[in-house]
Amino acid sequence: MKPIILAGAMLAALCATAQAQTIKLANVAELSGGGATVGTNWKNGIDLAIEEVNAKGGILGRKIEVTHADSQSNPGVARAQVQKALDGEPYVLLGPGYSGSVKVTAPLAAEAGIAQIMGGEAAELTQAGNKFLFRTSFGQQSSMPKVAKYMAEELKAKSVAVVWVNNDFGKGGRDVILKEFAKRNVKVVADLSTEAGQADFAADVSKVKAAAPDAVFVYVNEEESARILKELKRQGVTVPLMGETTLIGQKVVELAGDAANGARGHVGLTTDAPVDLVKAFRERFVKKYNYVPDHNGLKGYLSIYMIKAATEKMGKVDSKGVADALHGLTISAAKEPGILMDVTFDQNGDIDRQGFLVEIVNGKQVVKEVLPKLN
C-alpha cells in the first residue's frame, strides 16, 4: 500500500509543479444574454491567441491557462464573477466587454492590483484615474470626433438623428458625439434612447422618419443594430446611416442581410483591414471557428499578446508589474506579429493605433479610408 501512496504523492507534487509553471488568466465575458456576440468573439480570440502562444513555448517559457466565466451581460453578475476570479489570483483579468460591466468590476481589479484588459469603449472608463485598466480598442473620446467630422464634412449632414442604447456604452457615446455635433453646428433633430435587447424598433424608426434628418447616427449593440437596420429598410429610410464599430460588424451583416448594405462606420479594428497580419489572423480564426470574427474577436486575441509583450518587457512573470509595464509601452507589429498593428498605450491605459472608415457593400465590410495612428 505504501508504494501506491508514495507514487500518488509524487504525482500530486508533479502536477502542482506543472500548475505553478503556468500563467493563469481569468476571463469574465458576456457569454450569454444581450452581449453574447461580444463575449463569444472575445473568448474565441483569447483561446486562439493562447493556443498560438503556447504552441510557440508560452511566455518566458511558461504556458498560459485561462478560465472563462459568463457575466450573462449583467453588470451585477459580472461583478460577482470578477470577485470570484480574483480570489483565484489570476496573472491578469480579461474582460468584460460591456462598459457597464467594466465600470463595476474595475475597482475590484484595481484593489487587487491586477491589470484588467477589457473591451469596453465608454469614454469615462479610463478617465477615472484607474491605473490597472487597459483598452483593447479606442475609447469613445478617440472615435466619436472622427465620426462627427466625417458626418459633417464628408456626408455634409446639417441635421442628424441620434439613436443610442440606454446603457453606459450608449450614453457615453451619445454624450461625446452630441458635443462634437455642437462644435460643428450639426443640428440634432431626434435624440432617441433605446433599450438593450429591444426587439421592436418600429416606433423609433417612425420618429427618425418624422424628424427628416440628413443622416442617422446609430449607436446600439450588435443584435439591436441588425434589428434597427432591418426596420430602417422596412420603413424606407434612405439617408446615410453612420455608426461606430457595432453598426457594421460581421455579425450585424449576417443578421441584417441586405439591410446592412450602405451602413458606414468608424472601426478601430476590423478583419477587413488592409493589413497583412490582420488578414492572416482572420484566416486562422476562420479555420478554427468556421466564421468570420467581429472586432471583439480581434480584441480578445490582442489582449493575450499585450500580456506577452508586457511580460517580456519585464523579463519576469510578475502579476503586480504588468500594469506598470503596459503604461507607455509601444508594441511593434514587426517585433510581435501577434499584436497585428503598431500600438501604444498611454498613462490612462488608452490605446493609439490606426483606425478605419468602412462601409458595407454587398454584405461585406469595405475599408474606405485608413486613419493613421495619432502619435
Place this chain on the structure above:
Amino acid sequence: MSNLLDLLIAGLATGAIYALVAVGFTLLWQTSQTINFAQGEFVMLPAFLMLAAMHVGAPFWLAILLGILLSLILLGLGFKLLLVDPMLRHGVLPLAIATMALAIGLKEAVKQFFSAEASPFPSIIPAGDISILGRTVSLQSIGVLVLAIAVVVALTTLLNRSSIGHQMQAAAQNPTVARIIGVPVERMILLTFLINAFLVAIASLLITPIYLAKFSSGEVLGQAAFIAAIVGGFNQVRGAIAGGLLIGVVDNLAAAYVSTQYRAAVPMILLIAIILFRPQGLMGRAEERTV
C-alpha cells in the same frame, strides 16, 4: 398624423403576435388551470427546430412543416404527458414552478446545442412595400398582421362554431358535467395543448425574422403575452386577443409620443391599472370561489 398609421400597423402586427401567444395562456388556463411560464420559450423553440431542419438540408417549406410537427409533439403532447399531467396532481403552484424550470431548461438547451448568439431567420413574407391610404407600408407588417389574425379567426371559429369547439368549451367550463354528457374531456384537453403548440409555432414563424432566432428571445415575448393575457382577461380567448393587440399598439404609441426611454414601463403601468381597477381584465369575467 400620417405617422400614426405606420405606428398603428406596426403596433397591430406586433400585437397580433402577442395575441397568438396570449391565447395559449388562456386556453391552458381554461382547460387545466395551468399557467405556463415557459410560453415565451415555447415561441423561441420552433424557430430553432426549423433552423435545425434547414441545417440538415431541408428546404424552408419542409422545415416549417417539420417545425410545426415537432412543436405539436414536444410542446403539445410531450408537455402535457411528461410535465403537466404528473405535476398537476400536486397542485397548480408546483406545476407553475415546474414550467419556470422548463423555461430555464429550454433556454439553456438551445444555448448549448445551437449558440448563445442570435441567428438570422428567413421570412415567409416577401420583402417590399404596399400602398395603403397613400402611405407606404411594409409588406412584412401587413403579412404578419393578416396571418396572425387569420389564425386567431380560425381558432375562434373552431371554438364557437364547431362541435369540437363546443366540447372543448364544455370541458373547460365544467369537466364533471361534460363527462356526464359524453364529452371526451381528456381528449379535449389534449387538443387544447396541441392548439397551443400550433399557435406558438406560427408565432415563432412570424416573429423570428424580425426578432432574430436567439435562445433568450422568449423572455420578451412571454412577458408581453402574459401582460396581454392579464390585461385582456386571463379566462377569455377574445380578451387575450384584445390584450395582445392593445399592448402592441400602446407600446408603439408610447414609444413614439411619450418617451422611448420609458416605453418598457408603459405596459407595466397598464397592467397595474388593470389589476387595481378591473382585476378580471378588460374582457374577462370575474371568477368566484366558494370556501
